Amino acid sequence: MQILQYILDLGPTVMLPLVIFILGICLKQGIGKSLRSGITIGVGFVGINLVIGLLTDNLGPAAQEMADRFNLGLSVVDVGWPGASPMAWSSTIAMVAIPVAILVNVLMLVTKMTRVVNVDIWNIWHMTFTGAIILAATGNFWFAIIGVVVHSAFVYKLGDWFAPTVNKHFGLEGIAIPHGSGTWSAPFAVVIDAIIDKIPGVKKVNINSSKIEERFGVVGEPVIIGAVLGIVIGFLAGYPVSDVLQLGIQMAAVMVLMPTVVKFIMEGLMPIAEAAQAILDKRFQGQQYYIGLDPALLLGNSQVVAASLIFVPLTLVIAILIPGNQVLPFGDLATIGFFVSMAVGIHKGNLFRTVISGAFIMSITIWIANMMVGVHTKLATDTGNISSGQVASLDQGGAPITFILKELFQLQNLVPLLIIGGIYVFSIIFTYVQFKREKI
Amino acid sequence: MKKVLVACGGAVATSTVAANKIRALLKENNIDADVSQCRVSELGSKVSGTDLIVTTAKVDKDYGVPVIHGLAFISGVGLDKTKKEILEVLQ
Numbered sequence: 102m103q104i105l106q107y108i109l110d111l112g113p114t115v116m117l118p119l120v121i122f123i124l125g126i127c128l129k130q131g132i133g134k135s136l137r138s139g140i141t142i143g144v145g146f147v148g149i150n151l152v153i154g155l156l157t158d159n160l161g162p163a164a165q166e167m168a169d170r171f172n173l174g175l176s177v178v179d180v181g182w183p184g185a186s187p188m189a190w191s192s193t194i195a196m197v198a199i200p201v202a203i204l205v206n207v208l209m210l211v212t213k214m215t216r217v218v219n220v221d222i223w224n225i226w227h228m229t230f231t232g233a234i235i236l237a238a239t240g241n242f243w244f245a246i247i248g249v250v251v252h253s254a255f256v257y258k259l260g261d262w263f264a265p266t267v268n269k270h271f272g273l274e275g276i277a278i279p280h281g282s283g284t285w286s287a288p289f290a291v292v293i294d295a296i297i298d299k300i301p302g303v304k305k306v307n308i309n310s311s312k313i314e315e316r317f318g319v320v321g322e323p324v325i326i327g328a329v330l331g332i333v334i335g336f337l338a339g340y341p342v343s344d345v346l347q348l349g350i351q352m353a354a355v356m357v358l359m360p361t362v363v364k365f366i367m368e369g370l371m372p373i374a375e376a377a378q379a380i381l382d383k384r385f386q387g388q389q390y391y392i393g394l395d396p397a398l399l400l401g402n403s404q405v406v407a408a409s410l411i412f413v414p415l416t417l418v419i420a421i422l423i424p425g426n427q428v429l430p431f432g433d434l435a436t437i438g439f440f441v442s443m444a445v446g447i448h449k450g451n452l453f454r455t456v457i458s459g460a461f462i463m464s465i466t467i468w469i470a471n472m473m474v475g476v477h478t479k480l481a482t483d484t485g486n487i488s489s490g491q492v493a494s495l496d497q498g499g500a501p502i503t504f505i506l507k508e509l510f511q512l513q514n515l516v517p518l519l520i521i522g523g524i525y526v527f528s529i530i531f532t533y534v535q536f537k538r539e540k541i
Numbered sequence: 542m543k544k545v546l547v548a549c550g551g552a553v554a555t556s557t558v559a560a561n562k563i564r565a566l567l568k569e570n571n572i573d574a575d576v577s578q579c580r581v582s583e584l585g586s587k588v589s590g591t592d593l594i595v596t597t598a599k600v601d602k603d604y605g606v607p608v609i610h611g612l613a614f615i616s617g618v619g620l621d622k623t624k625k626e627i628l629e630v631l632q
Contacts, residue, residue: 182551183551183553220615220616220617221554221555221615223553223554223555224554271599272599273599273612275616275618276612276616314602318582318585319585319586321582322582322583322586323580323582323583360551360552360553360578360580361552363553364552364553364557364578367553367554367557367558368557368561371557371558371561374558378617382617392616392617392618394555394612394615394616395549395550395554395555395597395615396550397549397550397551397554397555397556397597397598398549398550398555398597398598398599398612399550399598400549400550400551400580400581400582400598401548401550401581401596401598401599401600401601402598402599402601403601403602406581406582409582435580435582436550436551436580438550439550439551
């Protein structure tokens with residue numbers, strides 16, 4: 102036990118490389134390759150800690166200044182999925198959560214409860230994050246595992262329900278997208294689509310533009326989003342021009358460096374990913390199965406690209422309008438399309454409807470992310486990702502499934518739980534009915 | 542020296558898998574190439590000087606260079622065909 106505690110105390114940057122090295126040996130990857138994978142994942146953690154430091158040390162105080170000067174609440178920086186996923190991976194629950202999520206999938210496949218074969222090990226971070234948040238909130242390891250199990254089972258079902266949309270609208274045959282920010286938000290879009298269908302006049306509105314990307318494509322580039330936000334917030338914070346410009350370049354750097362360093366974590370996970378894929382491929386293949394993959398596959402679709410561009414400014418406006426909101430959207434803005442990607446398919450590429458359901462989705466997301474700031478910050482501190490300040494994330498810190506499960510184990514926000522839980526459960530049941538009627 | 546750009550939604554998960562497999566494939570076939578990753582939204586500005594784009598996301602836009610859908614690197618379905626397509630463009 103003492104040895105185990107000693108290893109845990111070394112922190113994720115040392116512990117995970119050790120775990121990955123040992124796993125690599127067990128999976129017969131050879132000493133050299135296992136060593137390389139292990140060290141690479143450590144490199145990823147060191148890198149992301151540096152970048153999150155750059156983000157929270159510079160944008161954090163500027164956002165605080167801005168908030169004080171204009172009486173705006175936006176003082177907690179959204180670290181986005183590139184910031185949130187390493188926190189999930191470096192939580193003590195991570196190495197248990199991966200096999201648990203795979204096991205839930207296998208059990209559901211064997212009992213024919215799902216057709217989704219999830220070969221995408223990376224996105225298990227979403228389920229892991231739910232577990233890590235519950236662990237940070239309650240300190241109870243078993244509650245956290247229950248959270249991972251429920252979240253996993255739920256998203257595999259979502260994968261089944263939205264597979265027809267992925268196959269028909271996006272033309273990705275045999276693929277399901279059982280996780281990530283695009284799929285959990287989709288039940289809301291199903292309900293909103295049905296409501297719009299009932300409103301005379303409005304139901305006929307159809308905007309379908311490929312011009313947006315040509316005209317405004319540059320706006321969606323991460324460097325531009327980073328620089329513009331840095332400059333605007335520095336300016337609003339009342340910084341001198343020299344500091345404003347520096348903040349702009351620093352934030353452009355954060356946007357570019359985040360995926361670059363997180364990539365190393367993915368590289369380190371490759372041996373596990375390949376082994377899991379090999380096992381799943383051998384047992385479950387053929388017509389009756391969907392291959393479960395990353396929502397990144399949807400982000401090339403031109404209507405999703407257009408929606409992504411619209412939602413960069415729109416999400417910021419929503420963040421300002423939500424009463425009492427402290428979360429400043431940042432890290433997720435460059436990939437904001439994830440949130441509305443499946444909605445685009447449900448609305449059959451109609452941008453008008455995507456903007457309406459997307460605005461609803463982002464409002465719920467920001468509302469939840471704001472309530473999760475406390476526990477998210479605790480998780481980030483526990484895993485050593487930050488040493489001071491507060492953090493939030495839209496993806497996965499703003500997801501209803503994570504919020505509802507966390508509240509069920511540690512009730513803090515009863516009224517929001519009833520409202521969000523009520524709307525979400527209704528949307529899920531409605532989605533299931535529509536799926537059975539073959540309307541999605 | 543050929544230049545290959547591998548893109549996915551967030552430049553982390555699927556493009557890392559695809560890029561690693563493409564690097565191995567090119568090494569096997571003695572093709573000297575620089576394989577780099579980016580987000581789909583960055584393709585437009587990074588495309589100059591590139592010989593081939595491989596995306597795991599389905600991209601509708603024309604970038605003026607060959608675009609190969611690299612989903613097979615992730616799903617494993619039709620992998621040999623995709624590998625052949627890549628080699629044909631680069632050889």
